Amino acid sequence: MSAELLINATPYETRVALVERGILQEVHIEREARRGLVGNxxxxxxxxxxxxxxxxxxxxxxxxxxxxxxxxxxxxxxxxxxxxxxxxxxxxxxxxxxxxxxxxxxxxxxxxxxxxxxxxxxxxxxxxxxxxxxxxxxxxxxxxxxxxxxxxxxxxxxxxxxxxxxxxxxxxxxxxxxxxxxxxxxxxxxxxxxxxxxxxxxxxxxxxxxEDLRLAFRVVRDFGGVELDKIRIDSRDLFEELQSFVGEFVPELSDKLEYYPGESPIFDLYDVENEIQRALERKVELKSGGYLIIDQTEAMTTVDINTGAFVGHRNLEETIFNTNIEATQAIARQLRLRNLGGIIIVDFIDMQNEDHKRRVLASLEHALTRDRAKSSISDFSALGLVEMTRKRTRESLEHVLCAECSSCHGRGTLKTVETICYEILREIIRVNRAYDADQFVVYASPAVTDVFLGEESHSLAELEVFIGKQIRIQTEPLYGQEQFDVVMM
Structure with missing residues (x-):
């Protein structure tokens, strides 16, 4: 199997991509400000x-x-x-x-x-x-x-x-x-x-x-068992450092090192940048038309398989089986690419045929043999789920590249505009009972104020009659959808 290591180095960050048969399999990222501690x-x-x-x-x-x-x-x-x-x-x-x-x-x-x-x-x-x-x-x-x-x-x-x-x-x-x-x-x-x-x-x-070696040196040391065709580095300084390191510790890789002076970025060679972006998405498309949904949480990672647009050629059971077999290859690749570890629950499409279940498990185990991280897979549970674990030492790709959303705070969803409007109305009632105010001013996001001035204007009017006080709505362009303030005047 042809394999290449692409090393993109800058003074502030080093990125390494493992490409097998032209397809990105692993990405490793180390930032100087946040060096990994494993091995120290x-x-x-x-x-x-x-x-x-x-x-x-x-x-x-x-x-x-x-x-x-x-x-x-x-x-x-x-x-x-x-x-x-x-x-x-x-x-x-x-x-x-x-x-x-x-x-x-x-x-x-x-x-x-x-x-x-x-x-x-x-x-x-x-x-x-x-x-x-x-x-x-x-x-x-x-x-x-x-x-x-x-x-x-x-x-x-x-x-x-x-x-x-x-x-x-x-x-x-x-x-x-x-x-x-x-x-x-x-x-x-x-x-x-x-x-x-x-x-x-x-x-x-x-x-x-x-302190353990820097990423580029560590990867060259640890990937020695992989049959590499080339190790391409886009930094002249790092290339010369690696030449000395490889000459002393991994001499058989000396002729594989190659300085990449190309005009286009090294990660554009095999569409690596776009693959990294796709690895941050929940949905993973399968060639057949099916797809995976991958959700990473604090406790575990869940993988759901769906047939999507794949209708098969024979019968439903065969369509489901073929989708699940294709999914095993995609799952193994995504676990490596996203560096997902800990408990992983895979929800394959329900299969009635016991032989199909055994073959799907065998396919998943075989697909994981190229993964250097240790994993263990259990049999199908009574609910048709496959539980597995994958050794986790470093943070996942998502945790390295992304931060918690400031609007939803990690929930992945926002309250609807209607929900926020009713929360504001309840808050006005609560404040009115607790304090003596002449009128109220509500500061809210544009989406919320639009609804208050439109379809929910009757609710606002009814509340003004109910409490006997004026309520003014003020737009705050910088407020998120869930942000609001009720001010007494």
């Missing part, structure tokens, strides 16, 4: 212990205190076998930490919405082929390496470098790598850990000891 290591200070939540708040120098759960204080990684994970049981948080205690912590999730960053004491340091686990004697191999012979070979090589500094996880990118490359990675990680340990001795509480 801090000397944290416990600011508050919450036994009722089995968690603690940790001060790492951020505006919001970070969150450390009891289960994140014991060693655990996704690559450790489940039987070995069972050995580690989270203890009582009050016995594990105390207020004012210094701890070495690492960010595993960026602050999301109103929540602070999530931390772990299970420190990991990634490089090209290996992940160092300080203080561990374990050697694991990524589950994506399927060949048993290759897994055993990699495990044997990595085991040679395990010492008091820690153990290793062998990454997917190491498949086929030689012993020399793995040894170089192991030495680099051990040197890095030694430097972090030295900094910790001199650091004060809340100091950052290690």
């Amino acid at each position: 290591i801090y000397r944290g200070k416990i600011s508050r212990v919450l036994p009722g939540m089995q968690a603690a708040f940790v001060d790492i120098g951020m505006e919001k205190a970070a969150f450390l759960h009891a289960s994140d204080i014991v060693p655990h990684t996704e690559c450790v076998a489940s039987k070995e994970q069972e050995k580690f049981q989270a203890g009582n948080i009050a016995e594990l930490v105390r207020q004012g205690q210094d701890m070495l912590v690492q960010v595993v999730k960026d602050p999301l919405g109103s929540k602070g960053a999530r931390l772990t004491t299970d420190i990991t340091l990634p490089s090209r082929y290996l992940v160092l686990m300080p203080g561990s004697a374990h050697v694991g191999v990524s589950q994506r390496v399927e060949s048993e012979d290759e897994r055993e070979r990699l495990k044997t090589i990595a085991a040679k470098h395990v010492d008091e500094q820690g153990g290793f996880i062998v990454r997917t990118a190491a498949e086929g790598a030689g012993e020399v490359e793995l040894e170089q990675d192991a030495r680099f990680l051990k040197r890095l850990w030694s430097k972090i340990s030295e900094r910790r001795k001199r650091a004060r509480p809340c100091d950052m000891l290690y």
Whole structure:
């Protein structure tokens, strides 16, 4: 599969697009003013212990205190076998930490919405082929390496470098790598850990000891397992920096780097800008005429599938099945593109055929195999819904690019003009009963005042008769539809 990385760099923002077969699959954005925290290591200070939540708040120098759960204080990684994970049981948080205690912590999730960053004491340091686990004697191999012979070979090589500094996880990118490359990675990680340990001795509480790579370097490191045809960069300075980085750490990608001096923006090559705009919309059109509706909320993301204009060629059941199969490919792409994580509920069009249900689930699982974020899918529920989870570490594309609407405050809807008019009339009655006023002036948006002077003028007149006082309507052009003021004169 042909794949390209397009890197658009400016002094204030870096954007990376992964394009496969000419279609945008992933977008990563990092702004200098809001650098991501995932992977950073801090000397944290416990600011508050919450036994009722089995968690603690940790001060790492951020505006919001970070969150450390009891289960994140014991060693655990996704690559450790489940039987070995069972050995580690989270203890009582009050016995594990105390207020004012210094701890070495690492960010595993960026602050999301109103929540602070999530931390772990299970420190990991990634490089090209290996992940160092300080203080561990374990050697694991990524589950994506399927060949048993290759897994055993990699495990044997990595085991040679395990010492008091820690153990290793062998990454997917190491498949086929030689012993020399793995040894170089192991030495680099051990040197890095030694430097972090030295900094910790001199650091004060809340100091950052290690900052993960900038986006462009991190993506090149982590996308090593993807068969890339080209990595195009539109900044000469960043291109030269990446040349040095790749030459030292990912030499096999050296001939893939390419400086893009084109007159048109690099993101116009594969219509990336327009794809990003479409990824912010609720509705996703399918080629057949069907469509998806994607709604992202605080608790979960919901995906609804509809046949739309697709009428099929045979019968209703076949039409529904084909729409659902097509939707699985679109869902997998949209989850990656929008970077949606957490709980995801998919409402496929109801199917009666059990074989069709199995094939739709299998299609969704297969479509997600290219997604680097870990996900798990449950079977169809009694209500015909598919529940799934996708690992979330950074904010979604919508949260990065958008802010809450100042008019609806995140509801996604506005009260109708009629509703606002009746609220104003009730407010006038309430104020009239509480205070002695000669007359009232209502300041409202143009849409509301138009209705008061038109179709609802009789309601206004009736209220004037009811309270025996004059009511004047004043237009405020800068008011939103739901804004109004009732002033006593």
